[in-house]
Amino acid sequence: MMQRLLKEARGALRVAVAPYSGFRVGAAIITKRGRVYRGCNLENPSLMLSMCAEKVAISKALSEGERSFNAIAIVSDKGHLCYPCGSCRQLLWEFAGDIDVLLEGDGGIKRYRLSELMPYPFKKD
Ligand code: THU
Numbered sequence: 241m242m243q244r245l246l247k248e249a250r251g252a253l254r255v256a257v258a259p260y261s262g263f264r265v266g267a268a269i270i271t272k273r274g275r276v277y278r279g280c281n282l283e284n285p286s287l288m289l290s291m292c293a294e295k296v297a298i299s300k301a302l303s304e305g306e307r308s309f310n311a312i313a314i315v316s317d318k319g320h321l322c323y324p325c326g327s328c329r330q331l332l333w334e335f336a337g338d339i340d341v342l343l344e345g346d347g348g349i350k351r352y353r354l355s356e357l358m359p360y361p362f363k364k365d
Contacts, residue, residue: 245313246344252278264317267293272308277301294328311340319346329358
């Protein structure tokens with residue numbers, strides 16, 4: 241599952257739109273039923289309108305009615321690991337909960353639980 245999801249994230253990376261930062265990101269989130277949704281970063285000249293790859297991936301899944309997730313994989317076109325930004329951690333926590341987060345860089349693969357990356361989350365309860 242881990243390799244499959246990372247491969248999907250690398251596929252998403254190929255269509256990233258990142259002319260301003262030059263930093264291309266791909267993500268793939270897998271549901272508990274095994275369906276995969278991909279996302280890439282989409283930048284806009286009005287920079288605040290840019291979207292992260294993780295946000296695109298989970299938004300695609302949510303808008304298809306998906307509500308339960310197992311893991312997300314995130315890769316960039318640079319050699320180092322691409323940790324999700326703070327707002328994506330919050331978004332993932334709200335809609336996916338404590339899923340696995342897989343990151344791949346030149347040094348290999350790192351696997352976290354989202355709760356490790358997002359301790360003491362702000363949540364509805
Ligand atoms: N980016 C992501 O897509 N995901 C992250 O977790 C971190 C940052 C994107 C946003 C922007 O297009 C570029 O990377 C540089 O910040």
